[in-house]
Every structure is written in C-alpha cells, then in structure tokens.
Amino acid sequence: MEVAVTGVTxxxxxxxxxxxxxxxAFLVPENTVVSAKGDSEPLEIGSATNLTxxxxxxxxxxxxxxxxxxxxxxxxxxxxxxxxxVASLPQKFYVGEYxxxxxxxxxxxxxxLRAHWEVARWGxxxxxxxxxxxxxxxxIPADLLQEARAxxxxxx
Numbered sequence: 001m002e003v004a005v006t007g008v009t010x011x012x013x014x015x016x017x018x019x020x021x022x023x024x025a026f027l028v029p030e031n032t033v034v035s036a037k038g039d040s041e042p043l044e045i046g047s048a049t050n051l052t053x054x055x056x057x058x059x060x061x062x063x064x065x066x067x068x069x070x071x072x073x074x075x076x077x078x079x080x081x082x083x084x085x086v087a088s089l090p091q092k093f094y095v096g097e098y099x100x101x102x103x104x105x106x107x108x109x110x111x112x113l114r115a116h117w118e119v120a121r122w123g124x125x126x127x128x129x130x131x132x133x134x135x136x137x138x139x140i141p142a143d144l145l146q147e148a149r150a151x152x153x154x155x156x
Contacts, residue, residue: 027115028135035128037118042078046111050142051104058097061132065123067091074110
C-alpha cells in the first residue's frame with residue numbers, strides 16, 4: 001500500500017504498521033523528500049490502549065540555511081481537525097533524530113492523529129527547501145510510562 005503525503009516526494013513508500021495492540025507507524029515514510037509545507041495522512045489512534053506516543057523526526061539530509069518545524073493535530077473523525085496543535089517540535093536545522101512525547105490524554109474524543117510541517121529556506125542559493133525525513137510514531141506502554149514517572153519523581 002502506498003502512503004500519500006502532501007508536500008513531499010516519497011523515495012520508498014511504506015505502509016503503516018500496527019504491531020499487536022501497540023501502535024507503531026510512520027506518519028512520513030523513510031527517505032521522504034520534503035520541499036514545501038505539508039500534512040501526513042491521518043493515523044487512526046482509537047484502538048490505542050495508552051494515549052501517550054513517542055514521535056521521532058529523523059532528518060537524514062538537509063542543506064544549510066533551512067529549517068523544519070512539526071506540529072501534531074487530532075480529530076474525532078479524520079476529516080475535521082482541531083485548530084490548536086496538541087504538540088509541537090520546534091524548528092530543526094541539522095541532521096539528527098529528534099524525539100517528542102505526544103500526550104493525548106487530555107485530547108477528548110481524539111481518534112486520529114496527523115502531523116503538519118512548515119519548512120523555510122533563506123540565504124544564498126536556491127530558495128526551495130530540501131529535506132529528507134521520516135516521522136515515526138510509537139505508542140508507549142502504560143507500565144513503562146509509570147516507571148519513568150516514578151523514577152523522575154524519586155530524583156526530585
């Protein structure tokens with residue numbers, strides 16, 4: 001199955017994967033070339049047992065003097081999206097992996113998750129941004145989250 005993503009050219013499309021009960025999906029497939037703002041396809045999260053996810057932006061290629069910024073939105077029906085993002089990853093300027101905890105426990109009625117990205121380029125040379133990215137979203141097991149919270153509390 002090919003994943004359609006707006007604002008990108010996909011090098012190797014990858015279908016979403018749902019491992020057992022836990023959600024593990026690529027909202028943006030690996031090796032996706034991004035040159036304009038865009039949105040991922042909606043990810044159905046209604047079956048999630050825990051509404052906390054680890055989103056990881058992987059930037060594998062970038063040129064100097066450009067940035068990418070991610071925001072995440074929820075929807076009850078996969079068509080109409082909330083106006084305010086539930087989580088944001090600030091601008092990134094370099095190759096690397098950037099994790100973000102996306103907690104949807106307060107997002108009442110959220111059944112779908114979608115990523116939106118904004119890109120910018122400035123300075124000399126071509127003005128069109130050019131990134132190669134992937135965006136993976138993984139559900140975090142409740143017991144692992146409780147363990148991490150307990151450890152963080154004990155260190156205070």
